[in-house]
Amino acid sequence: MTTASSTPVSKRQFLNALACPTMAFRDRQRSDLQPTAGARWRFYEGNRVGELARSELGRGRMLPPPFSDTALSDSAAAITERSETLFEVTISAAGMIARADALAPCKGGWELIEVKSGKMPENGAPSAGYIDDIAFTLCVARMAGVPVVRASLMLLSREYVLGSSEPMFGRLDVTVAAMARATEVGNLAPTLIEEISGDDQPTPTLCMACRDCEYFPTSCIGKDVDDSVLLIPRINEKKLEELLPCERIGALPDSAKLTAIQKQVVDLIKSRGTRRDATVLAELRLVQWPAFYLDFETVMPALPWFDGDRAYTTLPNQYSVHVCSSPGAVVSHAEYLATFDTDWRRDLAEQLLNALEGHGSIFVYSSYEKTQLSAMSLRFPDLASRISNVIDRLFDLERFFKTGYVHYGYAGSSSIKKVLPVLVPELSYQTLAVGNGSDASAVFCLMREGEIPAEEHLPRRRELLEYCALDTRAMVRLHEALTKL
Numbered sequence: 035m036t037t038a039s040s041t042p043v044s045k046r047q048f049l050n051a052l053a054c055p056t057m058a059f060r061d062r063q064r065s066d067l068q069p070t071a072g073a074r075w076r077f078y079e080g081n082r083v084g085e086l087a088r089s090e091l092g093r094g095r096m097l098p099p100p101f102s103d104t105a106l107s108d109s110a111a112a113i114t115e116r117s118e119t120l121f122e123v124t125i126s127a128a129g130m131i132a133r134a135d136a137l138a139p140c141k142g143g144w145e146l147i148e149v150k151s152g153k154m155p156e157n158g159a160p161s162a163g164y165i166d167d168i169a170f171t172l173c174v175a176r177m178a179g180v181p182v183v184r185a186s187l188m189l190l191s192r193e194y195v196l197g198s199s200e201p202m203f204g205r206l207d208v209t210v211a212a213m214a215r216a217t218e219v220g221n222l223a224p225t226l227i228e229e230i231s232g233d234d235q236p237t238p239t240l241c242m243a244c245r246d247c248e249y250f251p252t253s254c255i256g257k258d259v260d261d262s263v264l265l266i267p268r269i270n271e272k273k274l275e276e277l278l279p280c281e282r283i284g285a286l287p288d289s290a291k292l293t294a295i296q297k298q299v300v301d302l303i304k305s306r307g308t309r310r311d312a313t314v315l316a317e318l319r320l321v322q323w324p325a326f327y328l329d330f331e332t333v334m335p336a337l338p339w340f341d342g343d344r345a346y347t348t349l350p351n352q353y354s355v356h357v358c359s360s361p362g363a364v365v366s367h368a369e370y371l372a373t374f375d376t377d378w379r380r381d382l383a384e385q386l387l388n389a390l391e392g393h394g395s396i397f398v399y400s401s402y403e404k405t406q407l408s409a410m411s412l413r414f415p416d417l418a419s420r421i422s423n424v425i426d427r428l429f430d431l432e433r434f435f436k437t438g439y440v441h442y443g444y445a446g447s448s449s450i451k452k453v454l455p456v457l458v459p460e461l462s463y464q465t466l467a468v469g470n471g472s473d474a475s476a477v478f479c480l481m482r483e484g485e486i487p488a489e490e491h492l493p494r495r496r497e498l499l500e501y502c503a504l505d506t507r508a509m510v511r512l513h514e515a516l517t518k519l
């Protein structure tokens with residue numbers, strides 16, 4: 035029987051352990067990990083980018099997937115032969131297992147090529163995460179006796195435009211940085227592997243990884259804690275180290291070095307109070323009725339879908355518009371969700387402008403909608419004057435929760451998902467099948483690419499419409515709550 039302790043540590047587990055050994059340990063103990071829609075889409079895109087990268091690298095030998103019984107033996111034999119470029123090479127050593135995207139023969143040994151679905155860095159410097167990623171594979175290869183003498187990242191080109199003759203990928207030589215980091219990884223490996231592969235869970239400690247960890251608020255040191263210092267806005271690793279060993283805001287001394295904004299949040303959470311700015315709230319009297327409540331959903335495919343687009347072009351694909359005659363009094367609702375058979379952007383723009391026709395304030399939550407409308411204006415110059423009229427009518431609701439009425443229950447955030455449970459607890463994203471923007475984007479993309487069967491499209495489209503509609507319905511109710519203050 036295979037157990038977590040006997041299974042080699044994967045790259046994902048090792049990199050997670052660098053951030054938090056407790057999280058990596060718990061992941062290794064679980065057999066019920068189900069990928070979210072967002073994770074499924076990232077996996078799909080990674081595979082597609084890998085396929086295209088192999089095509090650009092030229093002829094080579096594809097090796098068995100890592101779960102195959104012959105993956106290790108076939109990879110070892112191919113490395114020994116050293117006769118051609120190898121793809122998806124499985125290597126294991128010292129309790130770790132890695133899969134090299136490509137190994138290309140070169141003078142003195144091999145070039146390790148790691149394919150990533152990110153874009154080439156503008157300044158030529160790859161992220162620390164990319165270096166850690168390739169350094170892990172390089173470390174395992176070294177320990178297995180594979181003579182890697184060069185390391186490269188293969189990333190999506192910023193210049194590539196779909197339909198052009200520009201190359202899709204760029205190459206970045208990271209040999210020096212990867213070699214140095216691989217040495218550090220090798221030094222850390224024995225301790226980390228022992229920690230996450232043993233029978234006893236490592237003692238958890240507060241760290242930046244806790245912010246996005248599913249275990250932290252439910253079954254780890256964040257359980258039943260509503261004043262973690264991680265709630266302090268713009269806290270980074272350096273600042274967290276300064277504030278430790280205080281793990282809770284309530285334990286912070288008055289002498290703690292904080293910015294003015296951070297101190298405001300800390301004082302509010304400590305007092306479990308609220309803060310109002312009557313001058314800001316008074317601006318709600320400037321609202322012109324009927325009022326519109328607008329929310330966009332967008333997708334950003336790594337590989338462009340339409341001619342003339344680049345990698346990660348932002349595509350608005352959905353909107354919801356609620357219209358009210360007075361605070362809370364909904365008189366109509368319009369919505370749009372793109373289909374997949376054509377470039378829908380012109381159709382979306384025209385239907386949106388029709389839905390917003392006339393006068394009246396248009397509520398949005400943050401500046402995102404304004405950004406998308408401005409981009410829409412550049413794409414369709416003949417619609418620019420109508421779009422400009424819409425932009426002139428925008429009213430940012432979020433700013434009222436940043437400065438107008440701030441509640442300790444927002445937990446240091448003005449996000450609609452933090453504000454809504456405090457002021458309108460009867461509305462909740464928790465009951466939705468699609469409950470966040472990342473999954474909404476991923477579901478749409480997976481449907482377009484055929485990764486969700488056609489017979490499931492109708493119910494999934496209903497789920498996407500329900501999610502976007504809740505965003506604008508929440509804005510209606512939050513505006514109504516503000517007027518009652």
